[in-house]
Amino acid sequence: MPRLTVLLPVHDGAATIGAAVRSTLRALPRDAELRVLDDASGDATARVVEGIADARLRLDRSARPLGVAAGLNRLLAASDSELVARMDADDLTLPGRFARQVRALRRHRADLLFGTVVQFSSGGRRIRPTAPTGVSAAAFPLHLLLTNPVAHPTLVARRAVLDELGGYASVPSEDYELWLRAAARGHRLVRDGAPAIAYRVHPAQVTASSGWRRASWTDPATAGAFDRLARDRLGRGARRLNLLAIDEALDDAGFATELDDFARAVTTAADRLGRVEAGRVRALLARRLDAVRALRRQERRSHEPA
Template sequence: MPRLSVLVPAYQAAQTIVPALRSTMRALPKDAEIVVLDDGSTDGTAEVARHVDDPRLRVISRPNRGVAATLNDLLDATDSELVARMDADDIVLPGRFARQLRRIEAGADAVFTTVVTWGAGRPGLPRPSAIGAEAFGLHLLLTNPVAHSTFLGRRAAVTEVGGYRALPTEDYDLWLRMAMHGARLHRMALPGLAYRVHPGQVTASAEWRRASWENPEIAAAYSALAERLLGAPARRITSLSIDSQLAPDEKTAQVAEFSTRFDAALLKCAPPARRALRRKLSERRAWLTRQLGEQEVVAR
C-alpha cells in the first residue's frame, strides 16, 4: 500500500493528460502512486493515459457519472494514508508534494498551495501569501481561497465527513465540512501548480456559480461553519445578493451583523492574517454594494 495516492479524474482530456501525468511523476515522492479514473470519455483519454509507461500509474475506466462520483470512486479504489488531487489539464510544479508532506508531518490535516495561472489570457502570478489553520475557516466564510487540484491531505479527514457530495463547487462544500469538524487546513505561499484557464471550463460559467449560491446543502454547511466560528449562523454574501425575497436594506443589515461578528472572531488571528481577512471582507462588502446597485438599475 503506498502512503500517498494522487487522484486524477479525467474527462475528454486526451490532449492534455500526458503532460499533466509527466509533471506529476517528476514531483512524485517515494511510496506514492497516481490513479486516473476516466469518466466515460469519448476522445480516447484512457488509452492515451495508458501509453504513459510508469509502474506508479494506474488507469481505470467506467461510464460517465460526474466529477463528485468520480472522486469518491477514486477514494474507494485506493487505500493510502494520504490523498492528493491533480487535474488532467494542469501542470505540477517541482517540489510541490515534498513541501506539502513536510507540512502534513508537522500536524496539518490538509495542505494546499497557491497557483500560477496560464492558458487563456495573460499568465497570472500569485501573491505569495500563506493561510494558517487559525484563519482558513474564516477565509472560507468569504470565498474559496484554494484550487482543488492543489489539495494534499489525510484520507481520514476527507472520509470522516462523508467525502464528496454531488453539488456545484463540490470542493468548497468539502472544505466547509472539514473545517466545521475541526480539520487543520493550510495554504502554502509558494505555487505548486500551473493551473490552466480556458473559456469552456465549468468554473467559468455564470450558471455554475449561481447554482452554488442557490444550493441548500452548501448553504447549510456554510451556516454551520459560521455558527462554529462566529457564534451564530449566517448566509453567504453571494447567496444574499440573489435573494429576491429580501429588500436591499435587509441584505445590507445582515452583512453588517455578519461583519461585526467576523471582526470579533479576527482577534484570535495573528496581525498579518487579520489584515488580510479585513481586506477580503471589505472587498466582499464592496462587491455586494455593486450588485445591489446594478439590481436597482435593472428594476427601474
C-alpha cells in the first residue's frame, strides 16, 4: 500500500498533462503513487499519459464526464493510502514538494496542509512568486471567512479526515466548500509558506469565469458551510461578502449594517490571535471590505436604467 496518493483529474488536457505528470513523478517518493483520471477527454490526454513509463503511475478513464468533485471522489475510492495530495493537469510540481509537505504536515500537526505557489503564463512563461507567508491553524478559519487563501493543487491531507468529511461535494467551488466544512468541524488547516507548485494562469481557467464566480457565491451548500464556520468562530451567522454585494433585495443601509457587523466580529476574533497574525487578518479584512464595496457599486450601476 502506498503511503501517499496524488489525485489528478483531467479533461482535454493533452497540451499540458505530460509536463504535469512528469514533474509530479520527479517529486514523488518511492512509496507513493500518482492516479490520473481521464474524465471523458476528446483529445489525446490518455495517450500522453500512457506514453509515460513509471510504475507509480495509474491511469483511470471515465466514458462520461464526471466533473472535478465526482472525479476526485472516484480517485479517492480507488486508493487506500494514509495521505492524499492534489495536482492539476495544467500546473507543475516543484522539486521536493512532497517530502517537504509531509514533514510540514507532521510539524504543524495539520489535518490538511497547503503550500504557496509561483504563477506563470503559458505564452511568455512569466514567473510571479507569491509571498511565502504561512497561515496557522488558529488563523486559517478567519482567512476562510474572508477569501479562499490556498490553491487546491497544493493540498496534502490525511485520508481519514477526507473520509470523515465525506469527500468532495458537487458544487461550483468544491475545494473551498470542503475547507469550510473541515474548519467548522475543528480540523487543523495550515498553509505552509514553502511553494508547492508552479501555477499556470490562462484565460480558459474555470475560476476566471464570471458565471462560475457568481454560481459559487450563491451556492446554497457553500453558503451553509460558510454560515456554520462563522457561527463557530465569530459566534454569529454570516453571509459571504460577495453575496452581500450582489443581493438586489438588500438596500444600501442594510448592506452597510451587515458588512459593519461582520467586520466587527472578525476584528474581535482576530484580536485573540498573536500580534502578527492578527495584523494580517485585519489587513486582509480591510482589502476585502474595499473590494466588496466596489463590487456593490458596480452592481448598482449595472442595474441603473440606460
